[in-house]
Amino acid sequence: MEAAHIRNFSIIAHIDHGKTTLSDRLLHRTGTITDREMQNQLLDSMDLERERGITIKAHPVTMNYRAKNGEVYELNLIDTPGHVDFSYEVSRSLCACEGALLIIDAAQGVEAQTVANLHLAMKQELTIIPVINKIDLPHANVAQVKQQLEDILAIPAELALLASAKEGLGIDEILEAIVARIPAPKPTGAPTVQALAFDSYFDTYKGVVTHVRVFNGELKAGMQVKLLHSGKNVEVKEVGSFNPKPYVRERLETGETGYITANIKSPLDVMMGDTLTDARHPSPVLPGFKKVHPMVFSGIYPINTADYEHLKIAMGKLQLNDSAFVYQAETSVALGFGFRCGFLGLLHMEIVQERLQREYGMAIIATYPSVVYKVKMTDGTIKEVDNPAFLPDVTYIESIAEPMVKSFIISPNEYIGDMMALVSEKRGTVDHTETLDARRVMLTCLIPLNEILIDFHDRIKSMTRGYGSMDYEPMDYLDAEMVKLEMLVNGEPVDAFSCIVHRVKAEQRGRALAAKLKEVIPRQQFAVAIQGAIGGKIVARETVSALRKDVLAKCYGGDITRKRKLLEKQKEGKKRMKSFGSVNIPQEAFIEVLKA
DSSP states (O other): OOGGGEEEEEEEESTTSSHHHHHHHHHHHTTSSOTTTOOTTTTOOSHHHHHHTOOOSOEEEEEEEEOTTSOEEEEEEEEOOOSGGGHHHHHHHHHTOSEEEEEEETTTOSOHHHHHHHHHHHHTTOEEEEEEEOTTSTTOOHHHHHHHHHHTSOOOGGGOEEOBTTTTBTHHHHHHHHHHHSOOOOOOOOSSOEEEEEEEEEETTTEEEEEEEEEESOEETTOEEEETTTTEEEEEEEEEEESSSEEEESEEOTTOEEEEEESOOOGGGOOTTOEEEESSSOOOOOOOOOOOOOOEEEEEEESSGGGHHHHHHHHHHHHHHOTTOEEEEEEETTTEEEEEEEESSHHHHHHHHHHHHHHSOOOEEEOOOBOOEEEEETTSOEEEESSGGGOOOGGGEEEEEEEEEEEEEEEEGGGHHHHHHHHHHTTOEEEEEEEOSSSEEEEEEEEEGGGSSSSHHHHHHHHTTTOOEEEEEEEEEEEEOEEEEEEEETTEEOGGGOEEEEHHHHHHHHHHHHHHHHHHSOOOSSOEEEEEEETTEEEEEEEEOOOOOOTTTTOOSSOHHHHHHHHHHHHHHHHHHHHHOOOOOOHHHHHHHHHO
């Protein structure tokens, strides 16, 4: 189709503001899917997405729409995730578009990730169409949301469209606004074909399927194309689009979105954000995406060590589908061979682990998540450490800097005291507060990243009865009094349980770990000491009491000295056993502690 009749747009919103329902409605109204095929969350193809009610992957889909002026337009929609951990997925999708629908819940108003995703879209200079969704709800407050649009997002309220995706209200107005307001794609003017690879997945029969947006020229089967970043030349086997299932087309022209399959067998050959161009006469590189930097690291190990190779293959396929996920091989004395994995955040980590278990049938165990610390050595060099095992000896360390994040917390007015208490408990500082409207405030805080890893988001939700929301962006590193907490079992350090914590919290953490270990380590013939140590100082201790054989069972009556002699002999034996004995910690114990 000619470029003047093509519109490429994305849908952005805070999590659970009705993006996926709206995309279902657009597909139905344009006749892309029939009544018979219609189901909720149509573009959420993973079971995990349906269960949790969140979008994890961006999904492209092509629709044909006959506008009121009688012309037929090709609308390419890319449905994006809303959660902060998948903002990389959102930014990649926005690079392939000219406009975006900004969805705001009429009952909840502007939330933290509404603001964050809008900034991403504005950075790409996209045309924004604000849509106030869920106007059918009894407690919807459209006037207030319009006020927030102007005050918080600086978007004129008269541009907003009113809709209810669930009831099907306002869908025609949205489609007309897409045609009228979003500009048609313009060719870049490069001498040959230019296309952007913005996503991919692995198909057992076709190999690597790459999602592309053509910026210049055309792509068709039989062409020789070059991937500029990886430098590989490949032959295009098939081109097509999604509706929402893939269907084959003759060619993809300027401005169109679809997929290509080529003779790419390895997931590592395609880099997300790569430019595809003519192999003989290459065009310049398109402005792609920033290289993603993981924020959270964790070790993932197979529970059965024989599954190591299967896990390696599964991770390669998963990385193709989720380019923000990085991994490298590592070994642990306690857990054997595994991988050190980097994630964008905690939900991302949880999703990756669950996908490995469900989609690839892997039984895995993950170590305690950690972040990247910058360690300044006494000789002036800076070393980056993401694993407590690699932290140098204290005598060589001058200072340790930890990563900070700027966190935006939106909360109802009555919970502001609780929020401030939570931030200070997490060693954070509140920079300033802003009143958004009569009911809500926004706190801008500076918090260490490792403090928000585990339960920060959950606690905001529970403290504010589900009305609070948060978003964060990485900031600089700040020096802090970080120490390595080691867990000793019978005097031997166990590397799987060691972690880097702030000195103030080390004792509390050590006690909690020691208490948990006491429950799971089986009793021995001698007493086993479990200790938490910082350097040479013990900060926590628990003792697993000894199993005692009844040596007095054969004594009936007789002199007391005979009994005493047997007990003394047992005592000597226990002492000798303790000095030679070693404690084998079973795999189940590791799994129990790491789960906790």
